[in-house]
Amino acid sequence: MVGYILSGILLLILAGIVIRHLCNNRRLKQLSENMEDYLVGIGGNLPLSLKEDTIAQVENAAMEMQNRIDVAEERFRQEAKRTSNLTADISHQLKTPLASLRLYCEMDSSPHCEQQIVQIERMETLISSLLRLERLCADGYQFEYAKCDLRKMIERDWQQMHPLWPGRTLTIEGEATIRCDEKWLAEAFRNLLKNACEHTAEDGHIWIYMETTDKFLYCTLEDDGGGASPKDLPHLFDRFYRAEGQSKKGAGLGLAIVKEIIYRHHGQILAQNTKKGLKFTISMPVLDMIRT
Numbered sequence: 001m002v003g004y005i006l007s008g009i010l011l012l013i014l015a016g017i018v019i020r021h022l023c024n025n026r027r028l029k030q031l032s033e034n035m036e037d038y039l040v041g042i043g044g045n046l047p048l049s050l051k052e053d054t055i056a057q058v059e060n061a062a063m064e065m066q067n068r069i070d071v072a073e074e075r076f077r078q079e080a081k082r083t084s085n086l087t088a089d090i091s092h093q094l095k096t097p098l099a100s101l102r103l104y105c106e107m108d109s110s111p112h113c114e115q116q117i118v119q120i121e122r123m124e125t126l127i128s129s130l131l132r133l134e135r136l137c138a139d140g141y142q143f144e145y146a147k148c149d150l151r152k153m154i155e156r157d158w159q160q161m162h163p164l165w166p167g168r169t170l171t172i173e174g175e176a177t178i179r180c181d182e183k184w185l186a187e188a189f190r191n192l193l194k195n196a197c198e199h200t201a202e203d204g205h206i207w208i209y210m211e212t213t214d215k216f217l218y219c220t221l222e223d224d225g226g227g228a229s230p231k232d233l234p235h236l237f238d239r240f241y242r243a244e245g246q247s248k249k250g251a252g253l254g255l256a257i258v259k260e261i262i263y264r265h266h267g268q269i270l271a272q273n274t275k276k277g278l279k280f281t282i283s284m285p286v287l288d289m290i291r292t
Helices: 002-039 054-107 113-137 150-164 182-198 254-264
Strands: 146-149 169-173 177-180 205-212 216-223 268-273 278-285
Touching: 002 054, 054 113, 113 254, 146 150, 146 182, 150 169, 150 182, 150 205, 177 182, 182 205, 182 216, 182 254, 254 268
Parallel strands: 169 205
Antiparallel strands: 146 177, 205 216, 216 278, 268 278
16 A cells, blocks of 8 residues: 555656656747747747746846847947938038039039049949948838748849849849848849959859748859958958959948848848859848738
8 A cells, every 4th residue: 555655656746747847848948939039020028937946047037138138229229320310411411512513513614524423423322322321220211021032033133234244144043932121132132243243254153042941041142253352351241341453433332231131131141252252141030920
C-alpha cells in the first residue's frame, strides 16, 4: 500500500514538473514571437510579468529593453526631425536665388551660359536629393505597403532605363512577391541599377538573383565592373562620398537613399567585391502582417 502511495506521489511530482516545463516553454515561445513581431515593427508593447520565477525575469528584462529602445528611437526621431526641418529651411532659402540665377543665365548671351546652367541644375538636383534623404531619415514620408511582384517591378523599370545604357545586359533569376512600398523600393533598385551601369563597360552585364523563405527576402545585384577599391568599400553608403574615379555628375546621395529605403522596410543592404565586380546583398523580412 505504501508503495502505491509513493508511486502516486512521484507521478504527481513528475506530472507537475512536466506541466511546469511545458508552461515555461509556452511562455518562452510567446515571448520569442512577441519580440520578433516588435523587431519587425508589427508588435505592441511587451507585458510586465508579476510572477516570481526565472522566466519572469527574462520577460521583464525584455520589456525593459523594449522601453529603452523606444526611448532611444524617440530621441533619434526628434533629432532627425530637427535636422530635416533645418535642411528643408536651407533648401527653401537656396531655391529662390537659384531660380533667379537660372533666369539671368537664360537671358544672358555669355559664352559660358550653357556651363552655368549645367552647374545650376546640378545644385538643384543636389538640394532635391538631400531634402528627400533627410525627410526619409526623419520618417517624413508615409510608406504605403502592398503586395508587389519584385521581378516584374524591376523588369518594368529596366525597360525605361535601358535606352540610356543600351549596351548593358540585365539577367534576373528567381521570383519574389513581397509586401512593400513599391514606389520607394523601385527607386532603390533604380539607383542600384544606375550605379551598376555607371561602373561597367558599355557591354557590361548585371545579374539579379532573388528568393524568399517563410520570413525573409534575399536579393543580390552584381555587376562585372571590377568592384570598388578596399578603401572605398566601407563608405559606399555614406552621403556625399565619391569613390575613386567616380563621375562628378551625381550628387553622391544615391546609395545613401537606397540604404535608408531598405532600412524603412526593416531590412539591410551590404556591399562586397566579387571576382566579377561589385555585389549588393539585400535582406528584408516578409512583412505579411504590415498594414498602412
